Amino acid sequence: MPNSAPLHRRHSDPFHRRWPRRILVAVNVFVAVVLVATGLVYGYARSTFGSIHTAVAHDLSKAPVNSPQAYDGLPPENILLIGNQTRSELTNPKQIAEFGNPQLLSGSLSDVAMVLHLNPRKRTAALLSIPRDLFAPMPAGSLVGPWGKIDAALNDGKQGPDNLIKAIHQDLGIPINHYVELNFDGFMQTVNALGGIRMDFPERIYDPYSLLGIYHTGCQLIHGFQALALVRARHLRYDPPGVSPTDPAAWPQDPESDLSRIVRDHEFLKALLTTAEHKGLSNPFTAVHFVHALINQIVMDPGLKSQLFQLAQRFGHLASGSIPTLTIPVDAGGALNGYTYAGGSYGDVDFPTQPRDWKAIEAWDPGVLATARPHRVVVVDGTGAGTQPAAVVTAALQHDGLPVGTPGVATVEASTSETYVQYHPGQEPMGLAVLKELTGATMLQPVASVPAGEVVVDLGTAVSAVGQLASSSSSSTAPSTTPGSGGAAATTTPTTAPTPSGVAGNTSHDQLAPYDPRPCAP
CATH class of the missing domain: 3.30.420.590 (Nucleotidyltransferase; domain 5)
Known part of the structure; x- marks a missing residue:
């Protein structure tokens, strides 16, 4: 020191x-x-x-x-x-x-x-x-x-x-x-040094895992232990209006877990x-x-x-x-509970939801997702459905002006899988240029065996459209927005991108549930 x-x-x-x-x-x-x-x-x-x-x-x-x-x-x-x-x-x-x-x-x-x-x-x-x-x-x-x-x-x-x-x-x-x-x-x-934090609790809430227990409604002072229990609560139960069971374990549970x-x-x-x-x-x-x-x-x-x-x-x-x-935004649907991939078990997981993720990140920091045109793109099918899905995506990427080669076949790692846009380590902008054209559960992945300047699209089960098609399919719906830094807007309109759960997932802006605590009124 x-x-x-x-x-x-x-x-x-x-x-x-x-x-x-x-x-x-x-x-x-x-x-x-x-x-x-x-x-x-x-x-x-x-x-x-x-x-x-x-x-x-x-x-x-x-x-x-x-x-x-x-x-x-x-x-x-x-x-x-x-x-x-x-x-x-x-x-x-x-x-x-x-x-x-x-x-x-x-x-x-x-x-x-x-x-x-x-x-x-x-x-x-x-x-x-x-x-x-x-x-x-x-x-x-x-x-x-x-x-x-x-x-x-x-x-x-x-x-x-x-x-x-x-x-x-x-x-x-x-x-x-x-x-x-x-x-x-x-x-x-840190919370205790401030003498606690005042929060307004519309309903009684309880989480046996984080040890949260708020049994009185209204504005109240919470100190370090309860504050930590609140911000860690992913298994929150709440006491809805008109129902007051004496056992908090019988209260209904918040279905959104980490997202809530x-x-x-x-x-x-x-x-x-x-x-x-x-x-x-x-x-x-x-x-x-x-x-x-x-x-x-x-x-x-x-x-x-x-x-x-x-x-x-x-x-x-x-x-x-x-x-x-x-x-x-992510997909946290029931189809992803108890998820297994490549022989490993990962419990309940979330999948990405493009292009909604891209729009949220750009609203947060406009221009942060810099792209660079790759020299070559190859689509390989990891769904187990043969070469037809890869051929469809290959044709769509070619239509969007990317230099796409002959499609191939990849190892099937799971019955439900993300699409991985694989790029040579350090060449994220090339991967992003391809990711921008895809919709669904799609994410970047650096792979040392991918040649410099090349991008490989390892096609998963939850992707079906590419950029121009996705843009035209959602253009008729007016988006709701949230202000971001630099005056940008976070689009929250659901797209036609496929998700394993069949639902659009959470939005990029906050939506409080009736039982969620909030700052006390001044």
Whole structure:
């Protein structure tokens, strides 16, 4: 830990010379980013920020300094926010009894994964949530194997953050420039340092897995333990109006699991940010405790740590209500429960839903999915239906102007399968150029054996149309939209893209259920 820097004094009153009161602390609090106003003098903030723990991530992408979003040397950046559900940091016997023994549950999974996009020119920010159960190829050499839910990428020892960074970039095409990670204990300490968070509960709710139990309705104060239980709740049960069974285990269960949890987490984030802004600015004692609780429990890459004050100067005006929250749409239908692939069992998984995923990502960060024309495209059929499906998709891709060769046949890994757009490692833009033309359960995958400049489409069962056909089929329906950074809109119109469950899946914007908690009214 570096020595504290001396307090810099100017003029007769040192407290009149302050750095911007709203200091950006880009961190994950198990739910999302905390953009808080601390009101601290420069010397204190500098010495405190100096104690932030760092860890190098070798697979971070270089931020585009020449981007139209850049301003005064500060490039646009995507910051991965990891809520790590590892128990390894737990030492309190009560917490170990409640959350699990760190000796028995020593692995790491990203209970929450969000990406914060910062646009310096427009001084805007937007948050994109990635469903933890999204089934995806794992980076080469992953300890969990070649496939898994995307949250499993973190379970790679000390290389976990790097592995998750690679999975998001390689599979979704989203470059990650920085990351921040926080665990169970850090989240609870952060909430408690603020004196708790006030949330409004329209109905009683209960989750036996996360240990959530809210048995009174209305606006109420929740502290670290219940706050953690709320943001982790994926098996939530609720007490509907007119029905009041005495046994919470008999209450109906929220059918959307992690997807509903993400929406609730966004609502909790709003309440957390509002509380941090108000208490952090008006009560220096609370601000000091909050910053200490936060900083002592987070890990970030050294590059982000070196930028904190520069980010503070540019984004210090941001308030909780000005940050759009989006979620990548997925198919989480019953056909994907107890999923098996290539001989492995993966439990209940989500599939991607193109082109809705593409539209959500572009609404979050316009232009982030950069494409480059491949030299050659080959479609191979992995459905077990022979060459006919591959021939149909080959003809459609040729119609859209791509250089497509003779179709072939691939190994059938599952009766229900995603389509993988395979590209030579490091050539994501070529893969994206082909992915953009496909609809259905489609995802990128780097494969070392694919020649440079070539893209292979390993056709799965849940894809049936390509770009121009999909555009014309959905053009007659007016989309509903949600604002994104830079004024873009997130399209939520269902498309004709096939899904194993036969339904369109979740939308990219939040839709609260009647029983979901929300911030208390001012």
